Every structure is written in C-alpha cells, then in structure tokens.
Amino acid sequence: xxxxxxxxxxxxxxxxxxxxxxxxxxxxxxxxxxxxxxxxxxxxxxxxxxxxxxxxxxxxxxxxxxxxxxxxxxxxxxxxxxxxxxxxxxxxxxxxxxxxxxxxxxxxxxxxxxxxxxxxxxxxxxxxxxxxxxxxxxxxxxxxxxxxxxxxxxxxxxxxxxxxxxxxxxxxxxxxxxxxxxxxxxxxxxxxxxxxxxxxxxxxxxxxxxxxxxxxxxxxxxxxxxxxxxxxxxxxxxxxxxxxxxxxxxxxxx
Numbered sequence: 338x339x340x341x342x343x344x345x346x347x348x349x350x351x352x353x354x355x356x357x358x359x360x361x362x363x364x365x366x367x368x369x370x371x372x373x374x375x376x377x378x379x380x381x382x383x384x385x386x387x388x389x390x391x392x393x394x395x396x397x398x399x400x401x402x403x404x405x406x407x408x409x410x411x412x413x414x415x416x417x418x419x420x421x422x423x424x425x426x427x428x429x430x431x432x433x434x435x436x437x438x439x440x441x442x443x444x445x446x447x448x449x450x451x452x453x454x455x456x457x458x459x460x461x462x463x464x465x466x467x468x469x470x471x472x473x474x475x476x477x478x479x480x481x482x483x484x485x486x487x488x489x490x491x492x493x494x495x496x497x498x499x500x501x502x503x504x505x506x507x508x509x510x511x512x513x514x515x516x517x518x519x520x521x522x523x524x525x526x527x528x529x530x531x532x533x534x535x536x537x538x539x540x541x542x543x544x545x546x547x548x549x550x551x552x553x554x555x556x557x558x559x560x561x562x563x564x565x566x567x568x569x570x571x572x573x574x575x576x577x578x579x580x581x582x583x584x585x586x587x588x589x590x591x
Contacts, residue, residue, distance in 0.1 A: 347518060347561075352381050353391045360400070360411050369411045371401065427506065428474045428482055428571075435578055437476035443504045444471040444540060448490060455487050458557045458568040466490040470504050471536075473544055480546035481577040483537055487568040492517075507567060508558075517560040519567065524556040529572070537572055546574070 356377070363369070371377065374392070378385045392409060395401045403409050432439035448466050456463040467487050474482040486507050490496065493514060503510040508519045531541045531548045541548060551572040558567040573580075 347520075348383065349387060349390055350520075352383055352387055353394060355381060356391060356395070357400075363411060365411055365413045369413055371409045371411065373408065428484065431578055432474060432476045432481060435476065437479075437481075437577070440475045440478070441505055442473045442475070442544070443501050444473055446470045446496070446499060446504055451487070455568055458555075458565060459487065459489050460565045461489050468493060468496050470499075470507060471540075472504065473540055475544075476577045479577060480541065480544045481574045483540050483551075483572040485570040487570075488566070492566070511566065517564075517566055519558045520561050520563075522556040522558045522569075524554050527553040527555065529553045531572070549574070549576075551575075552580075 360371075372380065374385050374388050377388045381388070392401060392403075396403055399412055401409055402412055429439040429441065447469050449469055450464045451459065451461055451467045453463050455467055456465065459467065461467070468490050470486045470488075472484045472486075473480060474484065488496075488507065488511070493511070495514075499510060512518050528550050529537075530550050531546075532538045537551075538548065540546075552575050554569070554571040554573065556569045556571065557565055558569065560566045
C-alpha cells in the first residue's frame with residue numbers, strides 16, 4: 338500500500354488514523370504482526386518517538402498487543418468492533434460501520450440563553466447567548482440519533498453564514514473560522530426516556546421514531562489548548578447503533 342508522508346498539523350492523530358487505516362486493510366486471518374517501529378517511522382515519514390506514542394495509545398485501547406522479544410501484533414478481536422467509545426468518530430461513520438446507509442437532517446440552528454448546565458460545560462456565564470445546532474441522524478431512513486451542539490456565540494459571531502454542510506460537522510466549521518481544532522472530549526453517559534425531554538420527544542415523533550430509552554452522551558469538547566469549545570448532547574438509539582469497547586485491565590495479582 339502506498340502511504341503518503343504526513344503534512345498535517347496534528348501529527349500524532351494523523352499518524353494514528355493512517356495506521357488504523359493500514360490495520361483495517363490487513364488480512365488478520367493470515368498475519369497480525371505489525372512492522373517494527375523503525376519501519377513504521379519510515380513508512381509514515383515521522384520519528385520513532387511519534388510512532389511509539391501512537392502505539393502506546395493503541396495498546397491502551399486494546400487494538401494492539403506488544404509481546405516482548407516478538408513484536409507488536411493487532412488484536413484480531415478489535416477488528417469486529419464497529420462502533421467504539423474511544424476513539425470517537427463522526428455519527429455518519431458510526432452508522433456506516435454499523436451496516437446502514439447514513440443520512441442527516443439539520444433541524445435548526447438557533448441562539449438561546451445558556452442554561453446552568455451549558456454555562457458550566459463551556460465555562461461561560463449563565464444566560465449568555467450560545468448557538469444551538471440540532472441534527473437528526475438516520476440509519477437506512479430510520480431515526481437513530483439526535484444531536485444538540487452548543488457553542489459560545491462569541492466564538493462564532495457570524496454563525497448566520499453557516500451552510501447545511503457546515504452544520505453537519507461544527508468541528509470543521511470551527512476550525513475553518515477560528516483555527517481551533519477539537520482534540521478530545523470528556524463524556525458523561527446516562528440513559529433517558531425520550532418523553533422526558535419535550536424537544537427530543539417532538540423530534541422522535543416527527544421523524545417516525547419510537548418513544549423509548551436512549552443512550553445520552555454529554556460531551557464537553559476541548560481544543561488544542563484544552564479550552565472548552567463545544568458542548569454536545571447526543572441521544573442514541575442503541576437498537577441501531579451498538580457501542581463496543583475493548584478495555585485494558587489494571588489488576589494487581591498477588
């Protein structure tokens with residue numbers, strides 16, 4: 338496979354994405370061993386330090402295993418995971434990986450006064466104006482997720498010029514307008530019944546969904562300087578989108 342050398346700003350994440358792509362093209366029924374660090378560094382045109390850092394992350398996520406004196410191997414179990422909590426992917430990719438054709442409907446983009454919860458998440462004053470973008474995601478035309486994104490209006494004062502494509506992924510829009518790149522998030526996981534929240538109940542009924550329990554992911558998204566940049570409420574129908582995660586055990590055996 339021809340691999341281009343990395344030129345993007347976020348070097349580590351770019352290398353990680355490219356290595357995951359390389360792993361996805363491996364025939365794990367035949368070979369699970371990865372090239373040595375020196376070879377990977379040459380393939381991607383980066384330092385061994387960068388490669389080692391990426392491999393450390395993948396090992397912590399359970400995607401690879403290191404065997405002393407033998408090398409680095411892909412965990413074949415990880416190949417069966419379609420949607421994971423970490424690393425985070427775009428909802429359209431989650432839907433596609435789950436075996437469906439994705440589509441998205443932009444419901445609205447509005448401004449409102451920040452509630453106490455939103456203000457705490459974005460580290461702004463309660464009542465300060467925030468931008469709210471509401472989207473519905475579909476899997477084979479079935480409603481599978483509703484997302485509410487909150488951004489401080491001071492970060493995007495000219496948000497009215499956003500197109501439908503911009504609203505589909507505010508991460509890219511924020512980057513192009515401000516230069517801020519979303520690097521990581523902190524997520525709280527809950528379960529809610531759609532009727533408990535009037536706006537969610539209305540969207541569910543409007544787009545043919547069923548009132549049921551949804552997985553609610555409350556995510557504070559941070560930029561490259563660890564600043565709270567976007568707060569997202571993601572309501573997920575786990576009958577359609579099923580999350581899996583390989584978890585590394587930290588257990589002391591005595």
